[in-house]
Amino acid sequence: MKVEQLFTGCLAEMAYYIESNGEAAIVDPLRETEPYLRMAEADGAKIKYVFLTHFHADFVSGQYDLAQKTGAKIVFGPNAKAEYDIYNGTDGEEFQLGKGKITLLHTPGHTMESSSYLITNEEGNSPYVLTGDCLFIGDVGRPDLAVKQGALTEADLAGFLFDSLRNKIMTLPDDIIVYPNHGAGSACGKNMSSETFDTLGNQKKTNYALRTDMTKEEFIVEVTTGLKPPPQYFPNNVRMNKSINTSIDEVLHQGTTPIDPATFKEMSEQKDILVVDTRSKELYAEEGTVPGAWYIGVDGNFAPWVGALISDINQKIIFIADDELRVNEIVTRFSRVGYDNTLGYLNGGLRDWVAQGYEVDRIGSMSAAKFAELLTDGSVEKPVDVRKESEYLSEHVKGVENFPLDTIHQNFAEIDPSKEYVLHCASGYRSLIAASIFKANGVEKVSDVRGGFTDLKETKVLLTDYVCPTTLL
């Protein structure tokens, strides 16, 4: 039996491809269908099932399109309800796949329909359990996303999660491999490891949530403490995962339309269209961009930042790409978090825009050493750190204010467009995004510190080791 973990870095997401004797199953597929169809084709296999561990909140999964194309049965756990045809498996139900089988284990907690899948191979051994967002490596799924007003609290869900882990997962053999749905970087948990799998035995020793001497009450307190509010796009993605959406083929067809510079210019001036510059940090900083464009580089945590920052999921988007060969990938990556209304890209890139003599917007850029020097002189009017509050609190440059990118829209009223801002983050990705949004919102004088906090640490500029949060109040 073939079991392959398919890792997508941008979303820290793991889908799975399982095949035995000409029958295949996909677990938690991303929005696009091509990669899975190609894998099955290469094995001469028919996709029989699409299994879902739960309704995902952090990406739009591709079960509907995949089932339409293959005739596969979509399987969810108990209690799941969708707009399209699904099969609700029951706890302990076995699904034959070639000469092996997949057993559904109902493991509610992260959400009520959450289920894990035990893989049993042709020899009758069960080497893997796919735990979805029930058990991660080093963490467990957050229990606050599926709260139902008046009916189900996060403490109730955490209680279910405790029982699921103790009764369904921890009772499996210690040498079984745990294959979760997410890894470090995902907002579905709070403390995930960068490892993508581990033995259950090792997790029992190292994962705080699996401590055997932990009471249910202690567990509830631990997993519900320190949770940050989920990104704004999460409820939209849950809704989309229960609905029939525009097919990925249609989304790709519309989004990959080349737009000539004159039309792109006209469109970029329309209030209801957003321009996103997806190129490398270097090109963006060197060449400038189309006026009003937001920078969200495709080679970073692109999809989560699209989801966190673009408040309307139906936003009309046109974009600038480094390379025409990546246009399809960029539209796919927008659609993975439900942004299906991409209308096309700048044909000929910024080079053709400039050749037309059209205006270019630029943000300033300075090295960490220069920033440190100006800061020491007291000549930076508004030095700002756009990392998360937790990163800022653990260590930051003295005299620099915190203005996290995560909450930039909610707090924008605090920004004075007449002042000169210099922004830094950890490595220079988030600060460019923030600088572009500052610029697009009328802040004329805004610069970015190249290399961010990583480079700032190399300079002599004064760092604080720790600031007690109360001193900031």
Ligand SMILES: [Fe+2]
């Ligand atoms: Fe999840």
